[in-house]
Amino acid sequence: MSEAREKLRRTQWAIVGLAAxxxxxxxxxxxxxxxxxxxxxILDWAMGMAIAxxxxxFCFHIVYEVHDQLLHRANQLATLDAVATSVxxxxxxxxxxxxxxxxxxxxxxxxxxAIYLWDRASGELQLTVHRGLSEEFVRQVxxxxxxxxxxxxxxxxxxxxxxxxxxKDRRALPAAMQENLRAMVSMPLKSKDKVLGxxxxxxxxxxxxxxxxxxxxxxxxNQIGVAIENAQLFDEIRERKKQLAYQLENASDAIFNVDLAxxxxxxxxxxxxxxxxxxxxxxxxxxxxxxxxxYHQEMLAILRRGAEEEPGRxxxxxxxxxxGERVPLEITIANLKKEGRPIGGQVVARDIRERKRLENELLxxxxxxxxxxxxPLASIMSFSEILLSYENENPETRREFLNIIYQExxxxxxxxxxxxxxxxxxxxxxxxxxxxx
Amino acid sequence: MAKKILVVDDSxxxxxxxxxxxxxxxxxxxxxxxxxxxxxxxxxxxxxLVFLDxxxxxxxxxxxxxxxxxxxEMGKPYxxxxxxxxxxxxxxRGLRLGADEFMTKPFSPSQVIERVKAVLG
Numbered sequence: 001m002s003e004a005r006e007k008l009r010r011t012q013w014a015i016v017g018l019a020a021x022x023x024x025x026x027x028x029x030x031x032x033x034x035x036x037x038x039x040x041x042i043l044d045w046a047m048g049m050a051i052a053x054x055x056x057x058f059c060f061h062i063v064y065e066v067h068d069q070l071l072h073r074a075n076q077l078a079t080l081d082a083v084a085t086s087v088x089x090x091x092x093x094x095x096x097x098x099x100x101x102x103x104x105x106x107x108x109x110x111x112x113x114a115i116y117l118w119d120r121a122s123g124e125l126q127l128t129v130h131r132g133l134s135e136e137f138v139r140q141v142x143x144x145x146x147x148x149x150x151x152x153x154x155x156x157x158x159x160x161x162x163x164x165x166x167x168k169d170r171r172a173l174p175a176a177m178q179e180n181l182r183a184m185v186s187m188p189l190k191s192k193d194k195v196l197g198x199x200x201x202x203x204x205x206x207x208x209x210x211x212x213x214x215x216x217x218x219x220x221x222n223q224i225g226v227a228i229e230n231a232q233l234f235d236e237i238r239e240r241k242k243q244l245a246y247q248l249e250n251a252s253d254a255i256f257n258v259d260l261a262x263x264x265x266x267x268x269x270x271x272x273x274x275x276x277x278x279x280x281x282x283x284x285x286x287x288x289x290x291x292x293x294x295y296h297q298e299m300l301a302i303l304r305r306g307a308e309e310e311p312g313r314x315x316x317x318x319x320x321x322x323x324g325e326r327v328p329l330e331i332t333i334a335n336l337k338k339e340g341r342p343i344g345g346q347v348v349a350r351d352i353r354e355r356k357r358l359e360n361e362l363l364x365x366x367x368x369x370x371x372x373x374x375x376p377l378a379s380i381m382s383f384s385e386i387l388l389s390y391e392n393e394n395p396e397t398r399r400e401f402l403n404i405i406y407q408e409x410x411x412x413x414x415x416x417x418x419x420x421x422x423x424x425x426x427x428x429x430x431x432x433x434x435x436x437x
Numbered sequence: 438m439a440k441k442i443l444v445v446d447d448s449x450x451x452x453x454x455x456x457x458x459x460x461x462x463x464x465x466x467x468x469x470x471x472x473x474x475x476x477x478x479x480x481x482x483x484x485x486l487v488f489l490d491x492x493x494x495x496x497x498x499x500x501x502x503x504x505x506x507x508x509x510e511m512g513k514p515y516x517x518x519x520x521x522x523x524x525x526x527x528x529x530r531g532l533r534l535g536a537d538e539f540m541t542k543p544f545s546p547s548q549v550i551e552r553v554k555a556v557l558g
Contacts, residue, residue, distance in 0.1 A: 367522040371492060374521035375448055378543035382454035385546050390461070404450050 008067065012060045019052040076216050079107045083220045087227035091234040097129045100224045101199065105131060108213070110201050112181065115189070116144060116151055117197040117228070125155055125198060133179065140175040149173045154186035155198050160218050161186045162209050176202075183207040185214060187221040191229040199224065254329070254351070257336060259344040262286045262303060266346075274329075274351050276322030292318040292326060303345050306335045316352070328352045372415045376408035383408075439465045440557045443484035445475040445501070446519065447493045451542075455488055458546040459553065472496025476504060479511050485557055486515045489536070491527060499534055506535030515556050519544075 026048075027041040087100045097115050105113050112132035116125035125144040144152045150171050154161045163169050163184045166176060176184075184202035188195045199221060209217075248255055254271035258264055263286050267279040275282070275290065282289075288296050295317040302315075315333070318326045329349040336344045383401040387393075442464045444455045449470065456466045467482045469475040472495050479487065487505075491498035498518055505511045518531045521542040528539050538552070 363524075367524055371521040374542040375451070378521070379448070379450035379454060381543040382451075382458070382546050386454060386457060389546070404453070408450060 002071065004067065004071070005064070008060065008063060012056060015056050016053060019056065020049055023048040023052065072212070076212070079216060080219055080223065082107065084223045084227075087224055088230075091231050093228065093231040093235060094129070096224075096227045096231045100227065101129055101131055104199065104201060104217070104220060108201055108217075110203050110207075112204065113199065113201040114138075114141075115197060115199045116155070118155065118195060125151060128197070137175055137179040141173065149176075150184065150186045151198050151200060154188050155195050158188050158190060158193070158195050160188065160214055160221070162214055164208055165206075180204050183209070185209055185217055187214075187217050189221050189225040189228060191222070191225040194225075194229075196225050196228045196232070251348075254349040255346065256287075256349070257344055257346045258287050258303065260303070260342065262288060262300065265344065271349070274321070274327060274349070275319065290319045292320060294318075302333055306342055306345075319349075328356050330355075369415075369419055373412065376411040376415070379408040380405050380412070439463055440486070441465045441467065441482060441484045442553070442557075443467045443469060443475065443478050443482060443487045443514070445469045445472075445478075445488060445493070445498070446490040447471060448490075451490070451519070454546065455549065458550060462550055462553070464553070464557075472498070472501045475501050476511075479505060479514060483512050484514050486517065486553065488540075489516055489518050491518055491520045491531065492522070499530060502531065502534045502536050517552065517556075 023045050027045045030036040030044070031038055031041040083100065083103045086103045087096050089099065090096055097117075101113050101115055105111065114130035114133060115128050117128045119126045122143075123146070125146070127138060127142040127144075130138055141149070141151075144155075146152050147156045150161050150163055150169075150173075153171060161171075163172060163186075166172050166182050166184065181202045182204055183206065184200055186198055186200045189197040189199055201217075248266070249268050251268060252270055254274045255266070255268045256264055256271050257266035263284055264279075264282045267277075267282055272278055277290075288300070291299060298315070299317065311334075312332065314330050316328065316330055318328050321327050328351075330352045331347050331349040334346045334348075335342055336346050383405050387398060387401055387405075442459050444452050444459070444466060445468075446452050446455075447470050452468045452470065456468055459466045467478050467484060469478045471493050475487070475489065476496070478484070489498045489501060498520075502516055502518065505514065505516065515538075516536045517538045517540055518536045519540050519542060520527050520531075531539060537556075540549070540552070
């Protein structure tokens with residue numbers, strides 16, 4: 001019995017005592033002053049007492065009732081609060097589930113329980129934590145389909161299911177009977193109307209679950225659901241962060257971050273390979289130590305005003321590698337922000353040494369073709385013009401010049417043919433069929 | 438006395454055509470077909486103007502140009518470089534090394550004469 005209730009009971013008997021004394025005083029007055037005979041006075045007292053007792057009892061019955069209700073609500077809230085507090089203490093899914101199950105068993109005074117989580121990949125409910133169940137039973141019920149058994153039904157309907165007497169319930173699984181479970185509540189763990197799992201609590205003794213208990217358990221189920229969702233989101237974010245870090249680290253492009261002062265804060269593996277520096281050697285140093293001086297002004301300006309103005313723009317810059325060689329890089333710059341405030345820039349850099357080399361090779365190739373075409377053409381043009389301008393030249397010389405024009409035309413044709421051959425070869429190498437021949 | 442012009446090119450036809458047209462206009466023409474020969478001819482013949490091909494086996498036009506400009510004994514011939522590549526980078530490099538002018542192949546003889554007259558009078 002609670003202390004508050006004890007106090008109420010003492011008050012009740014005090015009132016009864018006071019009433020007895022008041023009525024007695026009244027009757028003494030009648031007997032002594034009014035001369036009413038004693039037996040009649042005693043009878044009156046007794047009747048008065050009976051009425052007073054009945055009245056007090058009735059009033060206090062109502063008071064007790066209200067008191068109990070209030071106490072009950074307060075307990076429910078306290079339980080709910082206790083569960084909410086304990087499950088929100090952690091963002092680790094395993095800890096959340098263990099904490100939730102322990103707390104619910106503690107407040108319901110039950111010994112057996114289990115939590116299933118909905119596994120999107122398999123489309124099944126997966127037994128994740130349990131208490132007070134035999135290994136054999138756990139093995140048998142470790143996976144449940146939607147609609148299977150009591151657990152599967154609770155998950156499907158999203159409503160709690162109460163089993164008061166297992167042996168009489170058609171929904172019960174035979175395994176549960178072998179486990180000697182007699183009564184159980186299966187409550188869906190929901191967050192925003194989405195079922196994330198099911199929590200079962202069971203008793204091996206006879207046990208009735210009052211409507212208020214089921215209601216309380218439903219509220220608890222929602223609390224746990226929210227905690228599970230938070231933990232799952234946290235896991236997902238952590239996983240993604242890890243993945244992102246992995247991708248940044250192992251990207252084929254060099255990636256490095258600089259803070260607003262231009263100091264390196266991140267340097268991935270490709271950056272190490274391209275630059276020849278280990279990250280310990282550059283982190284904390286200004287990036288201008290590595291960037292060739294003619295690019296300092298432009299890059300510092302971009303860092304200051306942020307790269308946002310021209311997203312996706314690429315720049316060609318040159319960095320010094322560890323051995324002082326200039327390394328041409330094609331870079332893109334993205335702003336780095338933390339809570340909406342700029343904290344620096346992230347640079348993705350591609351080593352374009354090979355591309356530059358090919359570009360130069362191509363230019364060289366074009367120049368050599370141009371040379372091979374221009375030289376014979378120069379002779380042809382010169383001698384044609386000479387023949388046209390000096391019509392009176394002796395036939396011998398004119399013939400010589402015509403011969404040169406003819407020879408050089410042939411050379412020109414040959415060069416053209418060779419050039420076409422080369423371009424044809426190049427095309428075939430790139431997997432295209434040549435349809436022109 | 439006729440002005441002396443040295444024509445340097447590894448292609449005999451270019452040499453032939455330039456020599457022909459220049460002689461027709463009364464210039465004295467000396468020819469060379471590679472860099473070494475060109476340097477020797479410049480030293481001996483003291484030409485007033487040199488047509489100098491860029492791409493030659495052995496010493497190329499740039500080198501000849503640089504040596505002429507760095508050696509006061511070579512006199513101060515006007516140097517017109519001949520290029521068949523037509524690249525801006527070549528032109529810049531030639532001018533930096535002390536060439537006076539660039540001419541891209543193919544060129545027309547009348548254009549050549551025009552330039553020579555402008556330079557030598």
